[in-house]
Amino acid sequence: MRREAAPRPAPARPAPLRAVLLLIALFALVLGVVQLVVGAAPGVPEWVIPVFTLLFWTWAVAGLAAWWRRPTSFLGALLLLGSLAMFAAGVGNLGHPVLEAIAAMFATTLLAVTVHLLLAFPSGRLRGRVPVVTVVLGYVNSIVLQAPLFLLPPDEETLLGVVSTMQSLLGLVVVVAAAVLLVGRLRTADPRNRRVLLPLDLYGILAVLLIPVSGSLLPLLGADPVGVVAAQLAITGGIPIAFLIGVLAGGFSPTVEADALSSWLGVAGSPRSAVEQALARSLGDDSLRVSYWSEAQGVFVDASGAELEEAPGARLREEVRVESRLVGAIDYDGRMVADTEAVRRAGRVLALALDRERLTAELSASNAELGLSRVRLVEAADRERSRIARDLHDGLQVQLVLLALEAQQLAHADGTTAATAAAATGLRRRIDEAAADLRHLVHEVLPSGLIERGLTAAAEDLIDRLDIPATLDSDVDDAALPAATARTAYLIVAESLSNAVKHAGARSVAVRLRQRSGVLEITVGDNGAGGARIAEGGGLKGLADRVDALGGSFELTSAPGAGTRLRAELPCGS
């Protein structure tokens, strides 16, 4: 799909959303500043508070930016949720018992949010039961199973160990389930979308795996405790940045509300596929396709009128109607577009434009079908002529030779009276005359020259038998000329010559046959009375129709008193 050609729609955000986002930004700023001012509790290193505040702000800014750039997605809201979890995990360092309890409770929530983000990217919505269950399990594991860890007294070591092990195992199950879901999504994703999804999914899964295990893994590799914490925090801070880049990159780039589309369509002048282009951009799914409902065939067709396959399983289809009449459908990737209501709204806005494109698609389909059926008619007529000519040649013409032969043999037979012999000879002559009539008829239906040698020989035979001087100039390669082309060209020459003699009273006529780059050009010019017209029901009209059916052109120049010139071009495939 070419995008440069169409003007970009200005992203339109409703005023309330802007206000809400500004308010959230202000709130996050205040929270962070308060945290910085309160400062670290005794025993907590000085650098911890600024670092946690910075991470909190990173998540918050990423969330706000995603929401701002992509108002129809819930991803921004999820990132803001992540920023809250980040903040909650940090407040334990401020030295207040309640805050410490909150911090302990939400210490691992960020991991659950990250899994949620990964599975909901880029729409922000979870689709299907398995992803929902996986994400819910993630939250349960990080919040509910976290409770015993700070509610139970520290001396209940056995119980604490069991809960901790359960939490680790369940966490692993969640991460593995998420990984499987992501691999499945990558495999079925559109290549354009996969470019963005692959690095993001890899980073997300590694982050979720590394943050919990790095505490026990990195010291084994020789890292000091400060290094371990720094690594964990760096990975944590990278998550919102990665998702923000993902939202801004590839096919998920700026999106607009459906309301802005109608005006943009007007500006773009609605070229073909304008609807599809507009929808793909507005809904943020490059793989989006628009199909049109063909009432005649009872199927969905594409812009050229060709029938479309059923939408593959991973794709969703939103039907578009104009006053309850089905006009088309929007096929889209449910993982790219969160809001089915947004698709429906966009469909309503574009229904009329889509209906117009549908009519065009239907027209081009029926046009192509009509063209093919006309060619079939010409070919059927030709086949019928060939059959008649062959039947007469092999049947009746032979019979007349034999009948005449018998009549003549009767005349010569011993014992035949002179009167009978004369009668039999007379009969033979009349049969010969009938045969001559039949010969002319067969020649009109399908000339021998055309069958035996091709167009040039047949045209030459026509000219030989003409009563007025005529010339033939041909460079046609008769062997390579398709039968339908040769026959049509012959009929044009025959009709033109007949008109020149019978109607125009021409004194001479010139026929030219030229073959070049897949086109056979037939020109017949006479110096007769002119004034010929392509009249309904006339021979020229039939020829013009035939030429048109074969995809050629037909042009008659015949001013009164200035002779007649007929020029036709036929496709000849070589």
Place this chain on the structure above:
Amino acid sequence: MRVVIAEDELLLREGLIHLLEADGIEVLAAVGTAAELEAEVARLAPDLVITDIRMPPTHTDEGLQAAVRIRRAHPGTAVVVLSQHVQRRYAGELLGPGEGGVGYLLKQRIADVRTFTADLRRVRAGGTALDPEVVAVLLTRAAKAGGPARALTPRQLEVLGLMAEGRSNAHIAARLGTSEKAVVQHTSKIYDAFGLPVDADDHRRVLAVIRFLSEAAAQ
């Protein structure tokens, strides 16, 4: 006279065999394709070949092509081509090469048995038998092109047509109900008009006339 026939229509082939044998002509072989015809000619070296034009497998002009090749390769074998339709171009191609007798007739001419067998014998003797319809095309063409043919009287044109068919002076005289001497006068007028040398050989002079007519229109 020993003859080989090539005709794909079975009834017509049988009819031909019957009428030839009834006239004392020996039919050595009768086949249905041009390839078989050429094989039989090479094997049997007949005096005369009678062939159809349109035959299997392609049903186009294979009979004519075979006839032209036989004329070139077997000068001792005369050739008569039969067809449901005659055209000038084929006559030119047949008459072109070779010195032996040659004929090009509509199939319908078979029915006039005596004329037909007489034509075959004349061709066998090195003469020419050109169908009146082809001759008419040649004369029309020559007349359209202008030139010496237009200077001829109607009677001379009649004589010219019969000459082009390959008829002898005696035959022309009988056909026109005039004396052979009168015919000779007409023919010498025609030679004068065309600027052709008077040739004692009937067959050669006929070919000269036909070639003259063919070329007159081509110029």
